[in-house]
Amino acid sequence: MADRTFYLTTPIYYVNSRPHLGHAGATIMGDAMCRYRRLRGDRTYFLTGTDEHGDKIAQAAAKAGVTPQALVDEIAGAFRETWRRLGITNDDFIRTTEPRHRAVVQAFLQKLHDAGDIYFGEYGGWYCYGCERFYTEKEIVDGKCPDHQTALTFIKEKNYFFRMSKYQDWLIKHLEANPGFIQPERYRNEVLGFLREPLQDLSISRPKSRLQWGIPLPFDDQYVTYVWFDALINYISAIGYPDGALYKELWAAGHAEHLIGKDILKPHGVYWPTMLHAAGIPLYRRLNVHGYWTIGGGKMSKSIGNVVEAFQLTDKYGHDAFRYFLLREMTFGLDASFSEEAFVGRLNADLANDLGNLVSRATTMIVNFGGGRVPPPGSAGAEDTVVSTALAQAARSVDDAMEDFAFQRALAAIWEFLGVVNRYVDSSAPWTLAKDPAKRARLDAVLYTLAESLRAIGILIEPFLPDAAGKIRAAVGAGAPRLADLGWGGIVPGTSIQRVPALFPRIEAEKSLSPEARGQGEGKAAASPARIPIDEFRKVELRVAEVLAGERVPKSKKLLKLTVKVGEEVRTIVAGIAEHYEPEALVGRKIVVVANLEPAKLMGIESNGMVLAASHEGTLALLSLEKDLPPGSKVS
Ligand code: MSP
Numbered sequence: 312m313a314d315r316t317f318y319l320t321t322p323i324y325y326v327n328s329r330p331h332l333g334h335a336g337a338t339i340m341g342d343a344m345c346r347y348r349r350l351r352g353d354r355t356y357f358l359t360g361t362d363e364h365g366d367k368i369a370q371a372a373a374k375a376g377v378t379p380q381a382l383v384d385e386i387a388g389a390f391r392e393t394w395r396r397l398g399i400t401n402d403d404f405i406r407t408t409e410p411r412h413r414a415v416v417q418a419f420l421q422k423l424h425d426a427g428d429i430y431f432g433e434y435g436g437w438y439c440y441g442c443e444r445f446y447t448e449k450e451i452v453d454g455k456c457p458d459h460q461t462a463l464t465f466i467k468e469k470n471y472f473f474r475m476s477k478y479q480d481w482l483i484k485h486l487e488a489n490p491g492f493i494q495p496e497r498y499r500n501e502v503l504g505f506l507r508e509p510l511q512d513l514s515i516s517r518p519k520s521r522l523q524w525g526i527p528l529p530f531d532d533q534y535v536t537y538v539w540f541d542a543l544i545n546y547i548s549a550i551g552y553p554d555g556a557l558y559k560e561l562w563a564a565g566h567a568e569h570l571i572g573k574d575i576l577k578p579h580g581v582y583w584p585t586m587l588h589a590a591g592i593p594l595y596r597r598l599n600v601h602g603y604w605t606i607g608g609g610k611m612s613k614s615i616g617n618v619v620e621a622f623q624l625t626d627k628y629g630h631d632a633f634r635y636f637l638l639r640e641m642t643f644g645l646d647a648s649f650s651e652e653a654f655v656g657r658l659n660a661d662l663a664n665d666l667g668n669l670v671s672r673a674t675t676m677i678v679n680f681g682g683g684r685v686p687p688p689g690s691a692g693a694e695d696t697v698v699s700t701a702l703a704q705a706a707r708s709v710d711d712a713m714e715d716f717a718f719q720r721a722l723a724a725i726w727e728f729l730g731v732v733n734r735y736v737d738s739s740a741p742w743t744l745a746k747d748p749a750k751r752a753r754l755d756a757v758l759y760t761l762a763e764s765l766r767a768i769g770i771l772i773e774p775f776l777p778d779a780a781g782k783i784r785a786a787v788g789a790g791a792p793r794l795a796d797l798g799w800g801g802i803v804p805g806t807s808i809q810r811v812p813a814l815f816p817r818i819e820a821e822k823s824l825s826p827e828a829r830g831q832g833e834g835k836a837a838a839s840p841a842r843i844p845i846d847e848f849r850k851v852e853l854r855v856a857e858v859l860a861g862e863r864v865p866k867s868k869k870l871l872k873l874t875v876k877v878g879e880e881v882r883t884i885v886a887g888i889a890e891h892y893e894p895e896a897l898v899g900r901k902i903v904v905v906a907n908l909e910p911a912k913l914m915g916i917e918s919n920g921m922v923l924a925a926s927h928e929g930t931l932a933l934l935s936l937e938k939d940l941p942p943g944s945k946v947s
Contacts, residue, residue, distance in 0.1 A: 415552050905920055
């Protein structure tokens with residue numbers, strides 16, 4: 312990440328729906344990224360906003376008996392308020408009905424018109440009123456809109472067109488010369504895929520007789536701009552294109568990045584670069600594309616009730632926890648599935664247990680055994696250096712991950728560090744050292760390491776868990792967080808430390824989870840199984856296995872296909888752990904398997920064995936070894 316100036320935008324959201332989980336997911340990612348860049352000390356500017364024109368808005372307003380402006384004011388207000396409540400740190404909020412936006416859209420259109428890149432022509436095609444767009448023959452499914460599954464209307468009308476086709480070859484070359492222009496790579500490939508077909512010119516207007524609620528074309532007031540020409544320009548209108556200082560600093564100097572969902576890849580990956588190029592404006596630096604949240608496997612926009620309900624979990628379980636879940640559970644670029652059960656599982660395992668317990672234990676021990684003050688560090692032994700080395704490693708991994716918007720990887724790296732510190736507490740056992748006055752110097756060194764780890768955690772988790780980070784920093788007397796302060800040894804001996812008893816209280820699933828989320832596994836656990844003679848148990852052959860490769864089983868939410876090595880033998884095991892483990896994260900791990908099960912076919916794949924894992928209240932943990940032993944070792 313060489314660039315020290317960073318301008319990030321989210322999509323501007325349509326005001327035909329109130330803010331929901333999907334919008335929140337995108338805005339939270341943007342916010343985490345910008346908080347991270349500020350933490351690095353980078354000049355950071357974060358923009359979000361609302362997309363307020365179009366037929367649908369006008370119709371909804373008419374139905375509600377209010378003016379379109381009154382309707383958009385209300386919903387834009389709801390977005391603004393939601394982001395405030397969630398602690399989103401956007402620097403500006405752009406609305407497409409603002410005069411500053413309208414002026415830039417008109418200037419942009421005029422420029423392209425003057426250059427001969429906008430012409431008047433006739434177009435006939437199949438139109439979906441829901442999407443406000445025409446569909447090509449190829450896109451139509453059974454004569455219907457592929458998105459809404461409703462009938463399309465054939466519309467023939469005169470309109471203004473942008474000569475997009477003229478820029479097809481240029482765009483292909485640009486994508487080829489700049490492999491990182493769209494990431495993850497699958498989306499770059501998808502855009503290159505669109506460009507394998509001849510690019511059509513883009514209809515950019517609608518006659519006023521059909522669409523009133525829009526920005527009039529500067530060269531023909533009988534027409535208004537159509538969705539994308541209006542919306543995309545927000546990214547430069549908000550920062551004062553063409554002469555504003557922000558525009559020059561952030562855009563013209565090449566620091567702009569967009570964050571979008573995969574649903575709007577084509578407008579951002581094809582229309583926008585060609586529009587910019589035609590207008591003689593430099594391109595954005597990078598387009599970052601995230602996947603979709605699904606609920607129960609279905610697309611979220613199709614089940615709006617669920618989405619709203621899911622969003623209410625923010626208030627039920629806290630904004631930090633919600634944010635953490637969204638950032639941790641989604642592999643950037645891929646779809647992820649939201650469930651209250653998985654949410655509570657993560658909250659209990661990662662937040663209450665790994666993080667909350669550590670903070671509570673460490674602060675309590677410094678208060679109880681160190682008189683509430685950071686002791687002198689003493690001389691660090693090998694056990695202590697493991698912690699400082701792990702911190703430096705985590706900081707590097709977080710930086711690498713954030714370069715790719717891979718929030719899940721950044722968090723996994725921080726959690727590895729938490730694991731190291733948790734194990735350090737257990738192995739150094741300050742409670743035992745405290746009993747022996749001769750071990751005072753060692754106890755001090757341990758308490759110092761813990762205090763310093765807490766200070767580091769209070770910095771590292773800031774982008775992801777800002778409230779918890781603030782509480783931790785307050786407890787260890789740390790000031791404004793900066794990545795530059797992560798270097799080991801920053802905490803000053805004598806600093807007063809406060810106890811932090813419960814950063815994330817455990818959620819008791821029985822009490823809290825909604826009935827559907829609770830359902831799984833109930834009843835089975837209650838009855839204790841009959842006792843068996845030892846010979847019965849000996850029939851089960853348990854072995855250590857090393858995971859060589861892992862992948863998701865297509866069309867299955869739960870199953871992973873693992874290639875494991877048991878002794879010299881390599882075999883395939885299908886395991887129901889996909890909701891708890893990323894396949895790549897398992898590679899190289901030693902696990903325990905039942906080696907002598909009869910083969911079974913799962914989703915058409917033959918599984919030879921079974922992976923052992925423990926589960927509790929929605930959290931699943933694979934059995935692993937306390938010491939490293941070769942694959943094939945017998946477990947008894
Ligand atoms: N107004 C356009 C965007 C114009 S940008 C110049 C629009 N608005 S939208 O309200 O539909 O928001 C789309 C964006 O919201 C997606 O690209 C994505 O970032 C986010 N999401 C909406 N639903 C989502 C999910 N179910 N899952 C994840 N993100 C989703 O398109």
